[in-house]
Amino acid sequence: MKFDVNEDIRVARTIPSEFYHSEEIFRNLKSMFNKSWxxxxxxxxxxxxxxxxxxxxxxxxxxxxxxxxxxxxxxxxxxxxxxxxxxxxxxxxxxxxxxxxxxxxxxxxxxxxxxxxxxxxxxxxxxxxxxxxxxxxxxxxxxxxxxxxRRCELADLTGPMADRMGWLPLDKFRFKPELSRSYEINANWALYCDNYLEGFHIPHVHKELNRELDYDEYHTEAVENVVLQIGIGKGDEATFDLPVSHQDQGRNIAAYYFFLFPNMMFNFYPWGLSVNVVEPVEPARTRIQYLTYVWKEELRGKGAGSDLDKVELEDGEIVESVQKGVMSQAYDRGRYSPTRETGVHHFHLLLQKFYG
Ligand code: FES
Ligand SMILES: [Fe+2]
Structure with missing residues (x-):
């Protein structure tokens, strides 16, 4: 399979749909996951x-x-x-x-x-x-x-997260097994990641979340093996109380969504952290470990990080629907929105670089 994803998002086409369902490609991914933290x-x-x-x-x-x-x-x-x-x-x-x-x-x-x-x-x-x-x-x-x-240092992967979130007292974040779970969806692991890596679908798929976030201000940045998305709140309720010297000081940040290649998501909200570990089970089956770490219990029902179960359900449904589509012989590759899909494009470039 040839990825052939162009570095220039304006001319690039998405990865071939075969990636999302081929047994052979799935087996070959083992070496990439072996080398990943x-x-x-x-x-x-x-x-x-x-x-x-x-x-x-x-x-x-x-x-x-x-x-x-x-x-x-x-x-x-x-x-x-x-x-x-x-x-x-x-x-x-x-x-x-x-x-x-x-x-x-x-x-x-x-x-x-x-x-x-x-x-x-x-x-x-x-x-x-x-x-x-x-x-x-x-x-x-x-x-x-x-x-x-090991082929790379963990600090290279967690560095961008440490830069922005290092001020948080992570030792005070408590793991909550009762708020954590694992569930499976009938879709390829990379489709789940693609979906995570853009806020483009929020107004369509997550109507309630969309009421919390300012769509025009939604921001994505990619550094090496990490993609960061920042959700800006519509008001200043349920947003981060950032330290004075913080680079994002003055912005109403409701959520920091960090994607660590190839399959981990660290979502920081004012109440704490929700981690998704995306586990490929079969080409069209994925387990998501959904782990919750609470810092400020009193903030948990508020803002972009409040009804995460609903958001997960909506994402699961849309991703399963896309899986049916990418298995069709009528579909191979699509194009990217240069304003809204830089995260997905970056992920595809990383797959192109590390696969095999
Ligand atoms: S003692 Fe025999 S397998 Fe462990
Ligand atoms: Fe979503």
């Missing part, structure tokens, strides 16, 4: 438990991992037993020893092999290959990211 949660996950298992991008990377906290230090380990490959840790808990439920191999929470029954006669044992391998982690404040095959 992935958000796995904030340090609240290890507040009451010192081990927390998960699967990295289930459906795409399928990498079982455990976040562990050992004497204050957070690490990410493989959750695959070094004996014969069973999954070691099944649920988050507080423990000194990880015990594999298959034949009883034991590991300490830093991943070191501790004990294995019936292995007295085994030669050259234990060796480094008997410990649980470490998966590389990176942090932005209390946010935890992991990567399988």
């Amino acid at each position: 992935q958000f796995v949660g904030n340090t609240d996950l290890l507040e009451t438990c010192n081990v927390h298992p998960g699967i990295l991008l289930e459906g795409m990377l399928d990498e079982p991992y455990i976040l562990t906290k050992d004497r204050g230090r957070i690490k990410c380990l493989s959750n695959v037993c070094t004996h014969r490959g069973n999954i070691v840790c099944k649920e988050a808990c507080d423990t000194k020893t990880l015990v594999c439920g298959y034949h009883g191999r034991q590991f300490s929470v830093d991943g070191k092999l501790k004990f294995m029954p019936e292995f007295e006669e085994v030669e050259n044992y234990p060796g480094p290959g008997d410990n649980l391998p470490e998966i590389e982690t990176g942090f932005w404040e209390n946010m935890i990211f992991v990567i399988n095959d």
